[in-house]
Amino acid sequence: MSFLFPSPTITLDAALRDLAQGSPKARMAAAQALGDVEEPTEKRRAVDALLRALDDDRLEVRAEACASLGTLGDASALPLLIKRLDDGSPPVRQNAAIALGTLAHPDGFAPLAQALGDGPADLRFQAATSLAEIDQARAYDPLVAALEDRDPQVVAAAALSLGAIGDARATPLLVGKLDHADAATRFDVAYALSELGDPRGRGVLVAALGDTERAWDGVDALARLATPDDAEALGRALTNKHTPPEATVLAAGAVLKIAPHSAHHDAARRVLLAALTARKTNVRGLAVEQLGEIGGAWATVPLEKLANSGKGADLRDAITAALRAIEQRAAASATGGA
Numbered sequence: 001m002s003f004l005f006p007s008p009t010i011t012l013d014a015a016l017r018d019l020a021q022g023s024p025k026a027r028m029a030a031a032q033a034l035g036d037v038e039e040p041t042e043k044r045r046a047v048d049a050l051l052r053a054l055d056d057d058r059l060e061v062r063a064e065a066c067a068s069l070g071t072l073g074d075a076s077a078l079p080l081l082i083k084r085l086d087d088g089s090p091p092v093r094q095n096a097a098i099a100l101g102t103l104a105h106p107d108g109f110a111p112l113a114q115a116l117g118d119g120p121a122d123l124r125f126q127a128a129t130s131l132a133e134i135d136q137a138r139a140y141d142p143l144v145a146a147l148e149d150r151d152p153q154v155v156a157a158a159a160l161s162l163g164a165i166g167d168a169r170a171t172p173l174l175v176g177k178l179d180h181a182d183a184a185t186r187f188d189v190a191y192a193l194s195e196l197g198d199p200r201g202r203g204v205l206v207a208a209l210g211d212t213e214r215a216w217d218g219v220d221a222l223a224r225l226a227t228p229d230d231a232e233a234l235g236r237a238l239t240n241k242h243t244p245p246e247a248t249v250l251a252a253g254a255v256l257k258i259a260p261h262s263a264h265h266d267a268a269r270r271v272l273l274a275a276l277t278a279r280k281t282n283v284r285g286l287a288v289e290q291l292g293e294i295g296g297a298w299a300t301v302p303l304e305k306l307a308n309s310g311k312g313a314d315l316r317d318a319i320t321a322a323l324r325a326i327e328q329r330a331a332a333s334a335t336g337g338a
Helices: 008-021 024-036 040-053 059-072 075-086 090-103 106-118 121-134 136-146 152-165 168-175 183-195 199-210 215-225 228-237 245-258 265-275 281-294 297-307 310-334
Strands: none
Touching: 008 024, 008 040, 024 040, 024 059, 040 059, 040 075, 059 075, 059 090, 075 090, 075 106, 090 106, 090 121, 106 121, 106 136, 121 136, 121 152, 136 152, 136 168, 152 168, 152 183, 168 183, 183 199, 183 215, 199 215, 199 228, 215 228, 215 245, 228 245, 245 265, 245 281, 265 281, 265 297, 281 297, 281 310, 297 310
């Protein structure tokens, strides 16, 4: 049982009671919490209560009930989740579509395909993602059709799903969308192309390295393409003051992986070592992770110093793993291994 229910019987009953009789806020919280039930008997009780909650008069309760039913993974929820695709509230129908994708049951495919074709824009957007989670091969054709959708967010979602599917037939179709009028859609198309190994969206990805919202994904996509041109672009991002710290650290690790002897080699090392003393824990943790993947002897002392400081208290297991990985690489190199 989840830590949300320290006393399984009493607190589960309380959540079920709140879902049936509580205030709107309490019902919403109960619907959310019931998605964490794991014990089979209690899970059945939670599913039954959540199915009833799909008819709640408050949209936030119905939305949380959809989400939790998807998490619980019980196929008996399919008919009522499909019904909620026609809910009058966008958050409810979106969460119903998400849940159907999470359940990944074949019976959810046709209703989502129909929703992608003629549903409201918010539902078409989510259906594009959920279809690929159910059946990638069947999803290809409706997703290709959705590339012509009038809503740019739907086009973007379809492009990302096609990239995730990995069918090379989508490549020329996606290239044709690189000149889409919407900037966010152009970026998602370029990202999808990177997943297909096509570099023709590189210019869009490079331009996003100074964008707070898209820099991380831009680095991720360029690192996936992994050519010297991509390493050069990532190297320039190391000194771009507009690139967020997390994306800068990720870029530094990518540079050292792709082109360890490039002109940006020293700058990448400096970025990673400086990040070990960053104020934000997530930045320090990301630096530790990257050093575990590509660090050498030059990273050992700084990592040990972090481990012995207050800033390293929550990262000691990760630091230990990074130091072990560095040691193993050094041993393999000494013996002529990979």
